[in-house]
Amino acid sequence: xxxxxxxxxxxxxxxxxxxxxxxxxxxxxxxxxxxxxxxxxxxxxxxxxxxxxxxxxxxxxxxxxxxxxxxxxxxxxxxxxxxxxxxxxxxxxxxxxxxxxxxxxxxxxxxxxxxxxxxxxxxxxxxxxxxxxxxxxxxxxxxxxxxxxxxxxxxxxxxxxxxxxxxxxxxxxxxxxxxxxxxxxxxxxxxxxxxxxxxxxxxxxxxxxxxxxxxxxxxxxxxxxxxxxxxxxxxxxxxxxxxxxxxxxxxxxxxxxxxxxxxxxxxxx
Amino acid sequence: xxxxxxxxxxxxxxxxxxxxxxxxxxxxxxxxxxxxxxxxxxxxxxxxxxxxxxxxxxxxxxxxxxxxxxxxxxxxxxxxxxxxxxxxxxxxxxxxxxxxxxxxxxxxxxxxxxxxxxxxxxxxxxxxxxxxxxxxxxxxxxxxxxxxxxxxxxxxxxxxxxxxxxxxxxxxxxxxxxxxxxxxxxxxxxxxxxxxxxxxxxxxxxxxxxxxxxxxxxxxxxxxxxxxxxxxxxxxxxxxxxxxxxxxxxxxxxxxxxxxxxxxxxxxxxxxxxxxxxxxxxxxxxxxxxxxxxxxxxxxxxxxxxxxxxxxxxxxxxxxxxxxxxxxxxxxxxxxxxxxxxxxxxxxxxxxxxxxxxxxxxxxxxxxxxxxxxxxxxxxxxxxxxxxxxxxxxxxxxxxxxxxxxxxxxxxxxxxxxxxxxxxx
Numbered sequence: 001x002x003x004x005x006x007x008x009x010x011x012x013x014x015x016x017x018x019x020x021x022x023x024x025x026x027x028x029x030x031x032x033x034x035x036x037x038x039x040x041x042x043x044x045x046x047x048x049x050x051x052x053x054x055x056x057x058x059x060x061x062x063x064x065x066x067x068x069x070x071x072x073x074x075x076x077x078x079x080x081x082x083x084x085x086x087x088x089x090x091x092x093x094x095x096x097x098x099x100x101x102x103x104x105x106x107x108x109x110x111x112x113x114x115x116x117x118x119x120x121x122x123x124x125x126x127x128x129x130x131x132x133x134x135x136x137x138x139x140x141x142x143x144x145x146x147x148x149x150x151x152x153x154x155x156x157x158x159x160x161x162x163x164x165x166x167x168x169x170x171x172x173x174x175x176x177x178x179x180x181x182x183x184x185x186x187x188x189x190x191x192x193x194x195x196x197x198x199x200x201x202x203x204x205x206x207x208x209x210x211x212x213x214x215x216x217x218x219x220x221x222x223x224x225x226x227x228x229x230x231x232x233x234x235x236x237x238x239x240x241x242x243x244x245x246x247x248x249x250x251x252x253x254x255x256x257x258x259x260x261x262x263x264x265x266x267x268x269x
Numbered sequence: 270x271x272x273x274x275x276x277x278x279x280x281x282x283x284x285x286x287x288x289x290x291x292x293x294x295x296x297x298x299x300x301x302x303x304x305x306x307x308x309x310x311x312x313x314x315x316x317x318x319x320x321x322x323x324x325x326x327x328x329x330x331x332x333x334x335x336x337x338x339x340x341x342x343x344x345x346x347x348x349x350x351x352x353x354x355x356x357x358x359x360x361x362x363x364x365x366x367x368x369x370x371x372x373x374x375x376x377x378x379x380x381x382x383x384x385x386x387x388x389x390x391x392x393x394x395x396x397x398x399x400x401x402x403x404x405x406x407x408x409x410x411x412x413x414x415x416x417x418x419x420x421x422x423x424x425x426x427x428x429x430x431x432x433x434x435x436x437x438x439x440x441x442x443x444x445x446x447x448x449x450x451x452x453x454x455x456x457x458x459x460x461x462x463x464x465x466x467x468x469x470x471x472x473x474x475x476x477x478x479x480x481x482x483x484x485x486x487x488x489x490x491x492x493x494x495x496x497x498x499x500x501x502x503x504x505x506x507x508x509x510x511x512x513x514x515x516x517x518x519x520x521x522x523x524x525x526x527x528x529x530x531x532x533x534x535x536x537x538x539x540x541x542x543x544x545x546x547x548x549x550x551x552x553x554x555x556x557x558x559x560x561x562x563x564x565x566x567x568x569x570x571x572x573x574x575x576x577x578x579x580x581x582x583x584x585x586x587x588x589x590x591x592x593x594x595x596x597x598x599x600x601x602x603x604x605x606x607x608x609x610x611x612x613x614x615x616x617x618x619x620x621x622x623x624x625x626x627x628x629x630x631x632x633x634x635x636x637x638x639x640x641x642x643x644x645x646x647x648x649x650x651x652x653x654x655x656x657x658x659x660x661x662x663x664x665x666x667x668x669x670x671x672x673x674x675x676x677x678x679x680x681x682x683x684x685x686x687x688x689x690x691x692x693x694x
Contacts, residue, residue, distance in 0.1 A: 023503070023504070023506070025504075025506070110504065111503070111504070112503060112504040112506075113503050113504075114502065114503060115502050115503070115509065116482075116501075116502045116503045116504050117479070117481040117482075117502070118465070118469065118481065119469055119472070119473070119478075119479070119481070122469045122470060122472075122473045123473055125473075126473045126474065131549045131550060132470075133550060134465075134466045135461070135466075148553075150556060151434075153461075153462075153555075154461045154462060154567065155563070155567050155568070155569050156558060156562075156563030156564065156567050156568065156569075157555055157556075157558065158555065158556040158558055159434060159552065159553075159554070159555050159556065160552075160553035160554060160555075160556050161434065161550055161551065161552060161553060162550070162551040162553060163549065163550050163551075164549040164550075167549075203478060203511075206511070206512075207509050207510065207511045208509070208510040208511070209502065209507050209508070209509050209510075210507065210508050210510075211506070211507055211508070212501060212505060212506050212507050212508050213508055215484055215522070218522050221525075223528065223529075243646075243658075243659075243660075243661045243662040243663055243664060244662065244663050244664070245653065245658065245664045245666070246663070246664065246665045246666060247653055247666045248666070249665065249666075249667065251667055251668070251671035251672045251674070251675040252675045252679075254649070254665035254666075254667055254672045254675065254676075255665075255672055255675035255676035255678070255679050256679060257663060257665060258626070258647055258649075258663065258665060258672075258676055259676060259679045259680065259683070261624070261645065261647060261662075261663050262570075262591070262624060263683075265623060265624050265644075265645055267569060267570040267592075267593075267623065267624050268591070268592070268680065268683070269557070269592055
């Protein structure tokens with residue numbers, strides 16, 4: 001197990017991971033959700049932290065299969081809060097988190113089923129008055145109630161943040177990939193069910209949900225007064241850029257030209 | 270008024286009709302250059318075949334018989350494209366639509382412009398009582414033409430606390446805007462660049478349930494807000510059709526950007542000073558990352574090698590010195606010089622680099638597909654007629670090994686200079 005984090009806390013760090021039921025993109029079968037599994041992986045890489053997994057949802061068969069996927073990562077127990085199928089899970093999760101009072105809550109960026117709006121961590125943070133950070137790539141250290149984390153930015157960039165705990169952090173696909181789920185531990189692990197009053201999500205019942213349509217491709221619109229110009233623009237072959245061509249130059253001159261371009265674009269550090 | 274093109278169908282008809290008695294004079298009037306045919310002294314029509322037609326874009330003479338090109342060499346040349354956009358100033362808006370653009374690098378991105386187009390669509394829906402689009406811009410911006418993107422009012426918050434990653438301070442500012450202006454809608458880009466996060470924070474703070482990943486908005490009289498939206502749900506596998514809420518997080522290409530009007534972009538100040546926020550998130554700045562660890566699809570700078578590379582040691586050294594991610598063409602991968610996960614193109618990775626340097630790659634169509642979205646392409650090749658050179662913004666013809674070695678030497682010299690400057694300072 002990688003010990004890349006040094007915890008200098010006197011008390012043991014407690015981490016809760018909110019997990020959800022995933023959906024395989026091709027077969028549509030229930031599985032562990034990718035982002036949530038990465039969050040579990042990140043929690044397990046914290047070394048001596050105590051990790052507890054929580055899930056709120058209807059305790060159906062699909063739910064059981066998915067939770068076994070998380071248990072197979074070496075988790076002994078998943079706390080499952082049973083809710084009605086059309087319930088809003090935020091009040092139940094807020095309740096249980098207030099009671100469990102973990103220092104750090106990790107979760108995926110958005111769910112793979114249902115609305116998938118990615119709002120749950122923000123709603124929980126607002127309800128509990130905790131901090132929320134998004135897109136974690138790595139947790140560098142947790143010391144004296146402050147976590148130093150790396151946030152993933154587009155183009156593989158990273159930003160270092162210091163976050164006061166307790167905090168809720170979301171994990172997306174730039175975090176390290178989750179370990180495989182093993183069959184034996186998945187069978188042996190325990191699904192601890194507990195009941196909590198359901199709050200029905202009224203608004204969601206009014207929505208119309210259908211399989212995703214392909215989005216129309218945006219057309220290149222040529223705004224021109226004359227039909228002749230519009231036709232010319234539509235029929236024109238994509239021109240060959242009109243780039244600069246350096247022929248019969250010494251390697252040094254060529255290198256100088258490339259160097260100037262690289263410097264202009266700001267990719268040389 | 271002289272800008273308007275007035276057509277005289279009768280004159281055009283005369284110009285086409287060579288037998289018309291006024292043909293010659295009309296041609297002279299229409300085409301200001303040489304006349305291509307005229308009645309000779311004995312009543313015989315004389316023609317100058319060299320004066321017919323015009324030289325096309327590829328250097329080939331074209332003859333246009335549509336009537337536009339008569340007699341002259343370039344009669345159809347129009348004046349330089351003038352700015353035909355209407356200028357719109359909304360003095361007394363019925364309501365406000367607030368937009369929080371990402372403004373990465375201080376400029377409006379394509380996503381921001383699409384979102385402003387959507388805001389414009391919503392503000393202008395009722396022609397008699399138009400709304401105004403308010404943009405809340407944080408930090409310095411380099412965009413000179415905010416009004417061209419459809420912005421009526423700008424709240425420019427240029428304070429130190431908003432630079433870098435400051436979601437809490439920005440949220441406080443947005444809440445202040447909500448208190449003072451009470452916009453009817455809030456539009457935020459649902460992007461990775463901070464917009465998605467900011468919009469979710471804002472919605473939760475305002476106590477509104479937002480619509481996320483919205484990609485289509487249309488009018489709907491049954492809805493309380495007058496609009497209906499279609500949003501992606503369940504990780505992009507389902508479409509949710511619902512009434513449009515007050516806070517909308519929209520995807521790119523949710524609407525057409527504004528192109529026909531220009532707007533005022535008047536600066537607006539907030540009346541009350543913004544409260545100081547005790548931030549619980551501290552930004553420590555960006556961290557340098559090893560380019561080799563970044564996945565090829567999102568790398569910013571790629572040095573890609575193909576069949577033309579003979580000195581592989583030199584290539585790997587160059588990639589390391591330049592700090593570029595390594596890519597390869599199919600040939601280089603098949604020959605075993607590069608790993609399969611480095612392959613760029615249709616059967617490999619589709620890259621989106623800002624700068625793509627193709628070393629010894631002739632540019633098979635599958636490879637060119639893979640680099641479609643790259644901004645700047647540099648080609649180093651021996652063959653000046655290959656497709657990669659045609660695609661490239663800068664092409665250097667010569668031996669790849671020599672040019673790479675020269676480039677490495679140049680970059681090392683530049684680094685040394687920088688080091689000296691730093692030491693001197």
